[in-house]
Amino acid sequence: MNNFSNEERAEVLVQALPYIKKYTGKIVVVKYGGNAMINEDLKRQVMEDIVLLWLIGVKVVLVHGGGPEISELMEKLGKEPVFVDGLRVTDQETMDIVQMALAGKVNKTLVNMLGMKGGKAVGLSGMDARLIEAKVKNEKLGFVGEITKINIDPVVGLLDRGYIPVISTIACDKNGNSYNINGDTAAAYIAGALGAKRLIMMTDIGGVLKDKDDPTSIITNITPSEAKKLYEDGTVSGGMIPKVDCCITAIDKGVDKVIIMDGTVPHSILMELLTDEGAGTMVTGEKK
Numbered sequence: 001m002n003n004f005s006n007e008e009r010a011e012v013l014v015q016a017l018p019y020i021k022k023y024t025g026k027i028v029v030v031k032y033g034g035n036a037m038i039n040e041d042l043k044r045q046v047m048e049d050i051v052l053l054w055l056i057g058v059k060v061v062l063v064h065g066g067g068p069e070i071s072e073l074m075e076k077l078g079k080e081p082v083f084v085d086g087l088r089v090t091d092q093e094t095m096d097i098v099q100m101a102l103a104g105k106v107n108k109t110l111v112n113m114l115g116m117k118g119g120k121a122v123g124l125s126g127m128d129a130r131l132i133e134a135k136v137k138n139e140k141l142g143f144v145g146e147i148t149k150i151n152i153d154p155v156v157g158l159l160d161r162g163y164i165p166v167i168s169t170i171a172c173d174k175n176g177n178s179y180n181i182n183g184d185t186a187a188a189y190i191a192g193a194l195g196a197k198r199l200i201m202m203t204d205i206g207g208v209l210k211d212k213d214d215p216t217s218i219i220t221n222i223t224p225s226e227a228k229k230l231y232e233d234g235t236v237s238g239g240m241i242p243k244v245d246c247c248i249t250a251i252d253k254g255v256d257k258v259i260i261m262d263g264t265v266p267h268s269i270l271m272e273l274l275t276d277e278g279a280g281t282m283v284t285g286e287k288k
Helices: 006-023 040-055 067-076 092-116 153-160 183-194 224-232 240-252 268-274
Strands: 027-032 059-064 121-125 132-136 145-150 164-168 170-172 178-180 198-203 257-262 281-284
Touching: 006 268, 027 040, 027 183, 040 059, 040 092, 040 164, 040 268, 059 092, 059 153, 059 183, 067 092, 092 121, 092 164, 092 170, 092 178, 121 153, 132 178, 132 183, 145 183, 153 164, 153 183, 183 198, 183 240, 198 240, 198 268, 224 240, 240 257, 240 281, 257 268
Parallel strands: 027 059, 027 198, 059 164, 121 164, 132 170, 198 257
Antiparallel strands: 132 145, 170 178, 257 281
């Protein structure tokens, strides 16, 4: 921005005005995690974007994962990470480590960073006020959970009081067990329970690709029925399948629009919400 004149800076702000009006007072859920969180400079920029949105009146909810941090802590404690079909096998010892990493280090680091940028953030885990209730997803995976209920009142309460809720995806059941929940799935359920205007799924690729070997072949818009056709012809495959499934879940639960986008691109959230260019693949309800 140092190369911009004051007039040019003012023009940028004026051009953003229609988008600011569109999202002020609305709820936007941001799913942030995995490889998009590794680079510290990018992490700071994401926190800046979230605080900027909060300052212009957008009600932002940040849902985060932290797979790399969990694996790093496991290795420090001499525990080998084990995965089955892309899901972390979570015995009781691993669940304790997951809780330490997500509800402890990662959650509080993000809350602190938002505060340093001028935001007011409060950290929650899915266990707080029984925000996320779950049951065993598959016995062979241990304490990997399948969501059974979202108790959204504590999040609504924080939003109404002007805070940015920061949620780590750990759940509980009525017997006192804690569960490791897939971050994308948790974000979809939370966004649905909030009736969010937008769910932003930040990943490390640009979106759904027509050609997996061509990063420029992004499909900009799809509906759930179109997504199912992309499953059938193999366009959507591998790790993108559960992400698109979560987008469809969010739409089914009442979210207006869901975007899958590259969270490693600086200020990608602002480009998506405050410009007409957008970013990534937009999943919307069926066309009428």
